[in-house]
Amino acid sequence: MSPVVNAIRTQADAAPCAVSLEGVRIAFPNAKPGGAPFIAVDQASLDIADGEFVAIVGPTGCGKSTLLNATAGLLTPAFGRVSIFGEPLSGLNRKAGYLFQAEALFPWKTAVENVAIGLDIVGTPKDEARAEARKWLARVGLSAFADRYPHMLSGGQRKRVGLAQVLIRHPKILLMDEPFGPLDAQTRQIMGNLLLDLWSADRKAVLFVTHDLEEAIALADRVVIMGAGPAARIIGEWRVPIPRPRDIDVRLDPVFHQLHREIWAALKEEVVKGYKQSESAEQGA
Amino acid sequence: MTRNRWSLLALQLLVAVVLIGLWHVGATVKWNLPSLSAKPFYVLDPFFFSTPGAVFARTWADFYSGAIWYHLGITLLETLLAFFIGAAGGVLIGFWFARKAVLAAVFDPYVKMANALPRVVLAPIFALWLGLGIWSKVALGVTLVFFIVFFNVYQGVKEVSPTLLANARMLGMSERQLMRHVFWPSALTWMFSSLHTAVGFALVGAVVGEYLGSAAGLGYRIHQAEGVFDVTGVFSGMLVLSIFVILIDTLVSAIEKRLLVWRPAPATAQ
Ligand SMILES: Nc1ncnc2c1ncn2[C@@H]1O[C@H](COP(=O)(O)OP(=O)(O)O)[C@@H](O)[C@H]1O
Numbered sequence: 330m331s332p333v334v335n336a337i338r339t340q341a342d343a344a345p346c347a348v349s350l351e352g353v354r355i356a357f358p359n360a361k362p363g364g365a366p367f368i369a370v371d372q373a374s375l376d377i378a379d380g381e382f383v384a385i386v387g388p389t390g391c392g393k394s395t396l397l398n399a400t401a402g403l404l405t406p407a408f409g410r411v412s413i414f415g416e417p418l419s420g421l422n423r424k425a426g427y428l429f430q431a432e433a434l435f436p437w438k439t440a441v442e443n444v445a446i447g448l449d450i451v452g453t454p455k456d457e458a459r460a461e462a463r464k465w466l467a468r469v470g471l472s473a474f475a476d477r478y479p480h481m482l483s484g485g486q487r488k489r490v491g492l493a494q495v496l497i498r499h500p501k502i503l504l505m506d507e508p509f510g511p512l513d514a515q516t517r518q519i520m521g522n523l524l525l526d527l528w529s530a531d532r533k534a535v536l537f538v539t540h541d542l543e544e545a546i547a548l549a550d551r552v553v554i555m556g557a558g559p560a561a562r563i564i565g566e567w568r569v570p571i572p573r574p575r576d577i578d579v580r581l582d583p584v585f586h587q588l589h590r591e592i593w594a595a596l597k598e599e600v601v602k603g604y605k606q607s608e609s610a611e612q613g614a
Numbered sequence: 615m616t617r618n619r620w621s622l623l624a625l626q627l628l629v630a631v632v633l634i635g636l637w638h639v640g641a642t643v644k645w646n647l648p649s650l651s652a653k654p655f656y657v658l659d660p661f662f663f664s665t666p667g668a669v670f671a672r673t674w675a676d677f678y679s680g681a682i683w684y685h686l687g688i689t690l691l692e693t694l695l696a697f698f699i700g701a702a703g704g705v706l707i708g709f710w711f712a713r714k715a716v717l718a719a720v721f722d723p724y725v726k727m728a729n730a731l732p733r734v735v736l737a738p739i740f741a742l743w744l745g746l747g748i749w750s751k752v753a754l755g756v757t758l759v760f761f762i763v764f765f766n767v768y769q770g771v772k773e774v775s776p777t778l779l780a781n782a783r784m785l786g787m788s789e790r791q792l793m794r795h796v797f798w799p800s801a802l803t804w805m806f807s808s809l810h811t812a813v814g815f816a817l818v819g820a821v822v823g824e825y826l827g828s829a830a831g832l833g834y835r836i837h838q839a840e841g842v843f844d845v846t847g848v849f850s851g852m853l854v855l856s857i858f859v860i861l862i863d864t865l866v867s868a869i870e871k872r873l874l875v876w877r878p879a880p881a882t883a884q
Pocket residue numbers: 357358367369387388389390391392393394395396558
């Protein structure tokens with residue numbers, strides 16, 4: 330065992346991991362009655378220490394969102410165990426904030442109402458919740474847009490409102506599903522830096538799903554690679570030894586390049602496999 | 615924008631002027647064409663078609679003397695009662711069915727049957743049960759409004775985005791809070807999108823009910839006039855009814871605009 334892994338193990342023994350997946354299998358019932366269930370993810374094991382930023386990368390359709398949903402408690406594994414700070418998870422994960430891949434803002438609430446809702450529902454006085462929400466909107470650079478409805482915001486602005494909506498509750502664990510996926514390259518970088526700023530102010534455990542390997546390396550402490558599905562597994566993980574604070578220029582770092590080459594070599598095969606599988610599935614259908 | 619609105623209004627008025635002009639000419643100018651008919655004739659015989667002048671004069675007189683206000687008031691009252699009772703029932707039952715799948719499944723065929731029934735056949739029964747006063751008309755309107763609102767609310771609750779629901783749950787909402795912040799606004803949106811139709815049907819219920827048997831209301835006035843072949847009276851009643859509908863519809867549009875501010879403006883063809 331390498332010294333790095335040993336170091337993680339000792340740390341993990343001292344304090345329970347924020348998230349611990351052990352041999353998790355997630356199956357979906359077959360659409361045809363009586364058919365065998367579809368196993369999306371199998372034998373997934375992953376530990377995330379408190380305050381650690383982990384990125385998951387994998388070919389599309391491999392089960393990244395599924396794994397995140399299991400960590401959030403929205404899906405129950407058919408097999409294996411999900412523990413949150415040492416406690417087995419049952420029902421929803423109350424310690425986690427989840428930034429969804431799809432649009433998830435309340436369309437009938439303004440930006441500030443969307444952000445304040447997490448406080449409203451725990452009984453925070455309205456004025457206080459609004460004031461706090463405005464503070465968070467300022468942090469994500471949207472002070473001027475507080476009273477707009479989601480449809481009056483751009484895709485990137487909506488994601489920022491979503492981020493503020495999740496962070497205002499100070500979750501101990503942050504789950505993010507391709508949060509910057511639909512954005513253009515420049516906006517992604519700006520959002521990435523924003524995320525790093527917010528995160529470094531108050532380090533939470535982060536599980537960040539992306540299909541963009543560069544983004545994963547630029548942001549994360551550790552990059553986890555998932556293989557192509559069905560029954561996708563975690564096929565490798567790499568530490569990112571680039572010191573923090575990092576910013577956009579990290580992509581010019583030679584260490585970054587070396588790591589990118591290494592991980593891409595492993596990932597490429599899976600991406601091709603995943604692509605072939607979805608192609609043959611389409612022809613079969 | 616404003617210029618566009620004015621020119622649109624001008625065009626709309628033009629249509630009215632042309633149609634009324636044609637009517638006027640058809641009903642007042644006598645043609646003498648021996649090849650078509652031996653006697654001189656009107657294109658639109660004023661006995662069957664009245665004349666615009668007579669219709670406007672009658673309408674003006676009705677408003678001026680105050681004879682019409684009472685009937686307008688009755689029809690308005692019936693329409694509002696039918697709308698609010700029908701909408702309240704539709705919202706409650708729609709909500710309930712959407713949240714209780716078993717209930718919806720059990721009642722599904724009956725709901726479809728009841729909705730497929732032409733409501734006019736119920737009018738005499740309601741008159742029998744509730745008498746010739748306003749309540750038989752309200753009941754007829756309710757049967758129309760209820761189903762529109764019911765189906766829309768049911769749909770609205772069912773079609774809540776699963777991601778939005780998951781997000782609300784992850785933000786820590788209880789079942790009650792989900793109702794208040796997710797299902798209820800979604801159902802209301804759908805309800806308001808059917809507001810015009812629902813109010814329209816409430817009015818149809820009231821007027822048809824009055825027409826089939828009553829002692830007051832716009833439908834009653836039209837029926838009375840028809841009974842004595844008073845075509846001017848019938849057209850005058852229709853004119854009042856149309857003005858009434860336009861006023862109500864404008865009011866509904868204003869309410870809708872106020873309540874659905876968060877919605878993106880529908881794409882226009884221009
Ligand atoms: N509700 C579901 N029922 C059946 N199959 C599903 C369901 N959700 C996801 N899947 C399948 O599970 C696999 C993983 O999906 P997902 O986690 O969304 O992939 P990713 O996020 O990595 O793109 C896919 O093959 C998808 O078709």
